[in-house]
Amino acid sequence: MGGSPLDGPGKKGEEAFAEFLSKAYSEIARVFKDRKMEQFENMAKAADSNFQSLRQAAFSRAKDCKSASSLTEAVEDDVVSMQSAFIKEYQSKEMDDDGFFTGMMYDFRQVKYRLALYRGFIGALGAARAALEKAGKEDAVKAAKDAGMREVEAAKEEYRKYVTEYDQVASKLGNGDITDVSSTIMRYFDLSHEALVLEVPNKSSENPRDRILRLTGSKEGELSNLRSKAYHAKSVELEKLAAAATIAFNTYRGAFAALFVISELG
Amino acid sequence: MQVVSRNMLGYSGYVGDISVIRKGKTIKFEKAKNYDEYYKLTEKQTIEDGDRIVTGKKSVIILMGRSKDDKLQSINMFPESELIIHCKDWEQVKGDEKRIGQEISKIELVKGIFVVSPAGAEVTCPFAEIENADDKDPTFIVDIVDEFNVVIPGVKLKVTSRATRKSYETFPPWGMMGLAELVVTKSGIYEKSMEWIDKRVTAIQSATGIFANINPDFMFEESGMEYSNRKSKESEKTMEQYDYLKDLDVEKMKGAKMSPEQIELAKMTAEQYKSSGKSPQAFALGMFQNMDFEKLMNMPGITPEQREQMKQALPQMKKMQEEFKGGKGEQLKAQMDFSKRYMETAAGDPVIKKTMQKKKAEAQAALDEYSLPSYPKLLERYKVA
Known part of the structure; x- marks a missing residue:
C-alpha cells in the first residue's frame, strides 16, 4: 500500500463501508436460507466472497480511482444477476408472496446503495492518495483535499443531474404531490452540501461511515420518498430516475466520507 | 462559570x-x-x-x-x-x-x-x-x-x-x-x-x-422560520443606526480630546461594522476577534470593579480570542452565513408552508x-x- 498517511484512517473507513455491504449480503443469504432457497443463498454468499477478494485490490489500486470503480463493477454485476434470477424464479414458481418479494427487492437495493457508498469512498480516497504522492511536501495536504473535493463535486453533479431530471419529468406530469418532494431536494441541494462541508473540520470520534450516514439520514428518507412517489404514480421513467439518483447520492456521500479521513491530515 | x-x-x-x-x-x-x-x-x-x-x-x-x-x-x-x-x-x-x-x-x-x-x-x-x-x-x-x-x-x-x-x-x-x-x-x-x-x-x-x-x-399565521427570518432582518435594520461609523472622523475625535485607546477602539469598531455586512453576529464576532482587552481595561470610564472583573476574566478571554482568530473564527463566520441563508430559504419554502397549513387545518x-x-x-x- 505504499505508506501513504491516508492508509491507516483510510483502511478503517474502507473496513467500515465493506462491513456495511457485507451485512446486506448476509441479510439476503439469511432470508434465502430461511426460505430454503439454497441456490440463491449460495449466490449471495458467492457475491460477498467475490467482493471480499476484490476489496484488497480495490484499496491498493484506489489511487487510480478509475481502476477502483471498475473493480466494483464486477461486484455490481453479481447483484444484478442475482436479482434477475430471483425475479425469474419468483414468477416461474408463482410464489404469490408480496411481502417476500418486496422485502427482497429492498435487500437488493441495499446492496446496490452500499456498493455505491463503497465506490464513492474508495474513489475519493484514492484520488487524494494519488494527489498526496504527486504533490510537493508543502502543498501535499491541500492537493489531497482538493483532489478529494473534486471527486465529491463530480459525484454531486451526477446526483444533481438525476434529481433535476426527475423534477422536470414530475413537473410535466403536473402531480404536485411528487414535485413537492423533488423540488424540496432541489431547493436545498446546495445548502445541504454546504452543511456537510461545514461539518468536515469538526472533530468526531465516529468512523466516517457512521458519521456520513448520520448526517445524511434525512436526505436518504427524501430519496426513498422519490422512489415511492414514482411507484405510486406508476411512472417507470420516474422510478428509473429515482433509482439512478439514489445510487448517485450514495456515491456522493461515500466520496464525502473520504473528506472526513482526508481532513485528518491537518 | x-x-x-x-x-x-x-x-x-x-x-x-x-x-x-x-x-x-x-x-x-x-x-x-x-x-x-x-x-x-x-x-x-x-x-x-x-x-x-x-x-x-x-x-x-x-x-x-x-x-x-x-x-x-x-x-x-x-x-x-x-x-x-x-x-x-x-x-x-x-x-x-x-x-x-x-x-x-x-x-x-x-x-x-x-x-x-x-x-x-x-x-x-x-x-x-x-x-x-x-x-x-x-x-x-x-x-x-x-x-x-x-x-x-x-x-x-x-x-x-x-x-x-x-x-x-x-x-x-x-x-x-x-x-x-x-x-x-x-x-x-x-x-x-x-x-x-x-x-x-x-x-x-x-x-x-x-x-x-x-x-x-x-x-x-407566521411560521417559526418566518419569524426567525423576520427577527434577523429587524436586527440588521437596527444595525443601520451605526451607519455613521462608516464616516468616522479620527481628526475630529482627536480634537475632542479622546484618548488614543478610545480612538483606536472607535476605528476598530468602524472597520468591523463595515465588514460585518450589517449582521449583528458577524459584528460581535469581529469585535471579539480584534479587541485588545488590556487596553479596554484601562479605558477612561471603566470603574475599578469592572477593571477587576475584566482582569480576572482576561486569561480565559485571551485563550478564546486566540481560538477564534484562527480557523475556528472563520468556521463560525461561515456557519453564521450558512444559517442565515438556510433560514431565508426555509422561510420562503412553499412546500413547508403548504404542509404546515394542511397540518393546521387537520389539527x-x-x-x-x-x-x-x-x-x-x-x-x-x-x-x-
Missing part, C-alpha cells in the same frame, strides 16, 4: 383555555396573536413545581421538561384534562461550563386524557401507578374516566392498582401503541388487546398524532370535532389482576 444551557420546565405550545392553579390562585393563559406576543407571554406564563394545570374545551397544551441526563420529558394534555406537576432543579458542571434545568419529577394525572413521555418521572392516576418495565423510555396514553383509568402502553409497563396493590406488566404487540389497553378499576386490572380494543382507544390514538402538532406554528378540525365514544361495560373475562 458560564451557563451554556437552560432547560426550564415549560411548554412547547398551547391552544384554547389553559388555567394554572398555583397556591390557590388561578392564572389564565392569555392568547397570543403572534410569535412576538407569545415569547413575551412565555416569560410570565410559567409552569412551576406543584402547579395544577387544567385544559378547557377545545384546548390542548404540551408540557415539556428535560431530565439531568438530557432526556426530553413531555405531557400532551387533551381537552378537559387536569394534572398536578412536580419538578426539581438540577445543574451539571463540566469544566468551566454549567448546564441548568428543571426535570419533571412527578406527574399526578387527575382527569382527562394525556400522552405521557415521563423519562424517569413518577406517574400516578386516581386508581393506578405506572412504571417503566422496559429498556426504552416509554410513551403511553392515559385516559381517566369516572369508573376507571385506562392505560394504553407503547412499550412494556408495570401498572399497579392503588386500591389492591396488585401489579400487572403489559406486553403490547410489536411495541406499538394502540394495540393493547389496561383498564384499572377500584377492584382490579383488566387487559384488552388486538380486536378487543375499544373504539374510544382507537379514536384517542388517532387524535394523538394530530394534537402533537399543536405548537406555535399551529397557533399563528383545527380535530379540535372542532373532538368527541369520543364512551367505553362499553367492562366484562369480567378481561380481568388479569
Whole structure:
C-alpha cells in the first residue's frame, strides 16, 4: 500500500463501508436460507466472497480511482444477476408472496446503495492518495483535499443531474404531490452540501461511515420518498430516475466520507 | 462559570383555555396573536413545581421538561384534562461550563386524557401507578374516566392498582401503541388487546398524532422560520443606526480630546461594522476577534470593579480570542452565513408552508370535532389482576 498517511484512517473507513455491504449480503443469504432457497443463498454468499477478494485490490489500486470503480463493477454485476434470477424464479414458481418479494427487492437495493457508498469512498480516497504522492511536501495536504473535493463535486453533479431530471419529468406530469418532494431536494441541494462541508473540520470520534450516514439520514428518507412517489404514480421513467439518483447520492456521500479521513491530515 | 444551557420546565405550545392553579390562585393563559406576543407571554406564563394545570374545551397544551441526563420529558394534555406537576432543579458542571434545568419529577394525572413521555418521572392516576418495565423510555396514553383509568402502553409497563396493590406488566404487540389497553378499576386490572380494543382507544390514538402538532406554528399565521427570518432582518435594520461609523472622523475625535485607546477602539469598531455586512453576529464576532482587552481595561470610564472583573476574566478571554482568530473564527463566520441563508430559504419554502397549513387545518378540525365514544361495560373475562 505504499505508506501513504491516508492508509491507516483510510483502511478503517474502507473496513467500515465493506462491513456495511457485507451485512446486506448476509441479510439476503439469511432470508434465502430461511426460505430454503439454497441456490440463491449460495449466490449471495458467492457475491460477498467475490467482493471480499476484490476489496484488497480495490484499496491498493484506489489511487487510480478509475481502476477502483471498475473493480466494483464486477461486484455490481453479481447483484444484478442475482436479482434477475430471483425475479425469474419468483414468477416461474408463482410464489404469490408480496411481502417476500418486496422485502427482497429492498435487500437488493441495499446492496446496490452500499456498493455505491463503497465506490464513492474508495474513489475519493484514492484520488487524494494519488494527489498526496504527486504533490510537493508543502502543498501535499491541500492537493489531497482538493483532489478529494473534486471527486465529491463530480459525484454531486451526477446526483444533481438525476434529481433535476426527475423534477422536470414530475413537473410535466403536473402531480404536485411528487414535485413537492423533488423540488424540496432541489431547493436545498446546495445548502445541504454546504452543511456537510461545514461539518468536515469538526472533530468526531465516529468512523466516517457512521458519521456520513448520520448526517445524511434525512436526505436518504427524501430519496426513498422519490422512489415511492414514482411507484405510486406508476411512472417507470420516474422510478428509473429515482433509482439512478439514489445510487448517485450514495456515491456522493461515500466520496464525502473520504473528506472526513482526508481532513485528518491537518 | 458560564451557563451554556437552560432547560426550564415549560411548554412547547398551547391552544384554547389553559388555567394554572398555583397556591390557590388561578392564572389564565392569555392568547397570543403572534410569535412576538407569545415569547413575551412565555416569560410570565410559567409552569412551576406543584402547579395544577387544567385544559378547557377545545384546548390542548404540551408540557415539556428535560431530565439531568438530557432526556426530553413531555405531557400532551387533551381537552378537559387536569394534572398536578412536580419538578426539581438540577445543574451539571463540566469544566468551566454549567448546564441548568428543571426535570419533571412527578406527574399526578387527575382527569382527562394525556400522552405521557415521563423519562424517569413518577406517574400516578386516581386508581393506578405506572412504571417503566422496559429498556426504552416509554410513551403511553392515559385516559381517566369516572369508573376507571385506562392505560394504553407503547412499550412494556408495570401498572399497579392503588386500591389492591396488585401489579400487572403489559406486553403490547410489536411495541406499538394502540394495540393493547389496561383498564384499572377500584377492584382490579383488566387487559384488552388486538380486536378487543375499544373504539374510544382507537379514536384517542388517532387524535394523538394530530394534537402533537399543536405548537406555535399551529397557533399563528407566521411560521417559526418566518419569524426567525423576520427577527434577523429587524436586527440588521437596527444595525443601520451605526451607519455613521462608516464616516468616522479620527481628526475630529482627536480634537475632542479622546484618548488614543478610545480612538483606536472607535476605528476598530468602524472597520468591523463595515465588514460585518450589517449582521449583528458577524459584528460581535469581529469585535471579539480584534479587541485588545488590556487596553479596554484601562479605558477612561471603566470603574475599578469592572477593571477587576475584566482582569480576572482576561486569561480565559485571551485563550478564546486566540481560538477564534484562527480557523475556528472563520468556521463560525461561515456557519453564521450558512444559517442565515438556510433560514431565508426555509422561510420562503412553499412546500413547508403548504404542509404546515394542511397540518393546521387537520389539527383545527380535530379540535372542532373532538368527541369520543364512551367505553362499553367492562366484562369480567378481561380481568388479569
